[in-house]
Structures are given as structure tokens and as C-alpha cells.
Amino acid sequence: MTGLSAVTVQSLGLKPLLADALQHRQVAWFYREQLICAQRLPAPALGLSRYALDARLAQAFTAAGGELNRATRAKDSGPLPGRILAHGRSRSESPWLGLKLHVHDLRLAQDLELHLGHEAYIGLTKVETGAVNVCGLFRRRNLAAPGPALLAAYLKAVGLPLLADRIARATFETGSFSAVSALSYEPVIPTPDTISLGDAGGLIPPFTGNGMAIAFQSAETALPHVVAYSRGKASWTATCNHTHAALRRRFHHRLAVARNLQPFLLAPNRQRLVSALARAHLLPLRLLYTLLH
Numbered sequence: 160m161t162g163l164s165a166v167t168v169q170s171l172g173l174k175p176l177l178a179d180a181l182q183h184r185q186v187a188w189f190y191r192e193q194l195i196c197a198q199r200l201p202a203p204a205l206g207l208s209r210y211a212l213d214a215r216l217a218q219a220f221t222a223a224g225g226e227l228n229r230a231t232r233a234k235d236s237g238p239l240p241g242r243i244l245a246h247g248r249s250r251s252e253s254p255w256l257g258l259k260l261h262v263h264d265l266r267l268a269q270d271l272e273l274h275l276g277h278e279a280y281i282g283l284t285k286v287e288t289g290a291v292n293v294c295g296l297f298r299r300r301n302l303a304a305p306g307p308a309l310l311a312a313y314l315k316a317v318g319l320p321l322l323a324d325r326i327a328r329a330t331f332e333t334g335s336f337s338a339v340s341a342l343s344y345e346p347v348i349p350t351p352d353t354i355s356l357g358d359a360g361g362l363i364p365p366f367t368g369n370g371m372a373i374a375f376q377s378a379e380t381a382l383p384h385v386v387a388y389s390r391g392k393a394s395w396t397a398t399c400n401h402t403h404a405a406l407r408r409r410f411h412h413r414l415a416v417a418r419n420l421q422p423f424l425l426a427p428n429r430q431r432l433v434s435a436l437a438r439a440h441l442l443p444l445r446l447l448y449t450l451l452h
């Protein structure tokens with residue numbers, strides 16, 4: 160997780176949930192398995208598995224009196240006063256596939272490794288258990304294999320066979336493989352009389368490592384408006400309108416920058432440009448980080 164400020168952590172009471180998150184600073188960038196540059200993040204990125212984070216959020220929610228219905232899907236997501244949607248990405252068609260695996264006994268060059276392959280990028284970083292989270296975005300190909308073998312097949316297909324071999328020599332964490340599709344990075348138009356938070360309000364490309372921070376920050380942004388509504392001080396329509404405006408102010412620019420930069424990490428000709436600039440120490444990494452957080 161990048162870009163989660165102390166203010167947001169404080170206002171949402173997240174501190175105990177993040178206490179054992181690893182703090183990562185150093186990033187190594189690779190283009191087709193060659194190290195092209197090293198970056199020091201202006202603020203640490205947090206290394207925490209979603210298993211731990213989700214379980215802790217669920218526990219905190221129920222401890223605060225929330226009623227959590229597990230293993231059940233809400234069918235109706237239409238507007239309803241007081242209903243807030245946080246259902247993650249919308250199920251629209253897209254050419255992108257996300258693959259993830261946790262492995263042990265894998266040495267990293269830096270806290271974070273970011274690898275550019277042919278129409279793909281892959282990040283590797285440690286989480287609180289000591290496992291390395293391997294997570295990549297790939298243009299979908301006609302490849303089929305069970306579980307982690309699919310990740311290996313994709314890594315080889317995008318020109319990263321050495322990375323595939325490194326991962327193959329590590330120890331896979333059972334049950335940690337997952338694949339997600341329907342990853343559309345198109346802007347989402349807000350639905351009237353509905354508040355959508357996190358990915359439900361629009362996806363930020365994953366190279367930013369900022370999706371979870373946005374999920375939290377969007378909740379933080381909505382909070383004062385929703386509290387006013389719950390106290391009878393505002394109508395639901397006004398609450399939605401104020402929240403939409405505040406979310407737009409906070410995220411519109413960031414999402415636009417990220418969407419425009421993503422092709423530079425995926426399209427082969429633009430990747431070559433990024434690689435050349437990085438080798439010449441001409442990539443304005445600090446400026447880009449500031450624009451993306």
C-alpha cells in the first residue's frame with residue numbers, strides 16, 4: 160500500500176490493523192530482466208497481506224457493532240437512501256488479467272521489485288508473514304494451466320523466463336494463487352443517489368500500489384457527509400452530491416495521471432522509452448510519485 164497518510168490512518172482508526180505491516184522504501188525497476196533503475200520512495204509503502212487486512216477490518220467492523228453477512232451476495236445494487244456501495248471493480252469486459260501468488264524463500268533485489276514484460280508488469284514485495292507477494296497485470300493470452308503454473312506460463316510468454324525460474328524455485332504458499340479479470344481502467348460515471356467507494360468508484364492502475372489507500376481515503380472523504388445524513392442534517396440526494404464532488408476533487412486528477420501513465424509500463428515501444436530514460440537517470444520518479452498520491 161502506498162500513499163496512506165498518517166491523517167487517514169488516524170481518522171479511520173487503522174493504526175492497530177497496520178501495526179505489523181512491513182515498511183518498504185527501496186524499489187528496483189527491471190526491463191526485460193535487466194535492472195534499469197533504483198528508486199527510494201518518499202514515504203514507506205506498507206507490506207501487509209489482504210488476508211490479514213480483510214480479517215482485521217471484519218473484526219473491527221463487528222467489534223464496533225456492525226452486522227457482517229459473510230458468504231452471501233447482495234443482488235440489488237440500485238439506489239436506496241443510506242446505501243453505500245463498496246463492491247470492488249465492476250464486471251465489465253477488459254483485456255487485462257491480474258495474477259497473484261505468495262511464495263517463501265525468494266530473495267528480492269530490493270524491498271520492491273517491479274518488472275516490465277511484453278504488455279505486462281509484475282511487482283514483488285514482502286508481506287507481514289515473510290512471504291513474497293508476486294502480483295502482475297497481463298494482457299490476456301490464450302494460455303491455460305492450473306494455479307501457479309498459469310503465472311509461470313504468463314511470465315515466460317511476456318519475456319521474463321528468469322523471473323519465472325526464480326519463482327519456480329521458491330516455495331508456494333498453498334491456496335494463495337488467485338486470478339482476477341474484468342479489470343477496466345475506464346473512468347466510472349457516478350450513479351445519482353448512490354455513493355460508490357474504493358474500486359466501485361473507479362480503478363487506479365495497480366502499478367501505483369495505491370488502490371487500497373484510495374479505498375480507505377474514499378471512505379474518509381465520504382464520512383462527514385454520511386454522518387451528517389445519519390444525523391438527519393442532510394437529505395440523501397444532497398449527501399450523494401456532496402460526496403461525489405468531494406471524491407472527484409480528491410481523486411480525479413490522480414486517476415487521470417495514472418491512466419495516462421499505465422501505457423508507458425505496458426506498451427512495448429513506450430516501455431523502451433521508459434527504460435532508456437531510466438538508464439539515463441532522466442525519469443522524474445519523485446515528481447510522478449507526488450502526482451500519483
Ligand SMILES: Cc1cc2nc3c(=O)[nH]c(=O)nc-3n(C[C@H](O)[C@H](O)[C@H](O)COP(=O)(O)OP(=O)(O)OC[C@H]3O[C@@H](n4cnc5c(N)ncnc54)[C@H](O)[C@@H]3O)c2cc1C
Nearest residue numbers: 160232233246247257295357358365368369370371372374
Ligand atoms: C494485479 C493487481 C495488483 C494490485 N496491487 C495492488 C497493490 O500493490 N496495492 C494496492 O493498494 N492495491 C493494489 N491493487 C488494487 C486493490 O486490490 C484494489 O484497489 C482494492 O482491493 C480495492 O478495495 P475495495 O474494497 O474497493 O474492493 P475489493 O477489495 O475488490 O473488495 C470488494 C468486496 O466486495 C465483495 N462483493 C462484490 N460484490 C458483492 C455483492 N454483490 N454482495 C456482497 N459482496 C460483494 C467482493 O467479494 C469483495 O470482497 C491491485 C489490483 C490488481 C488487479
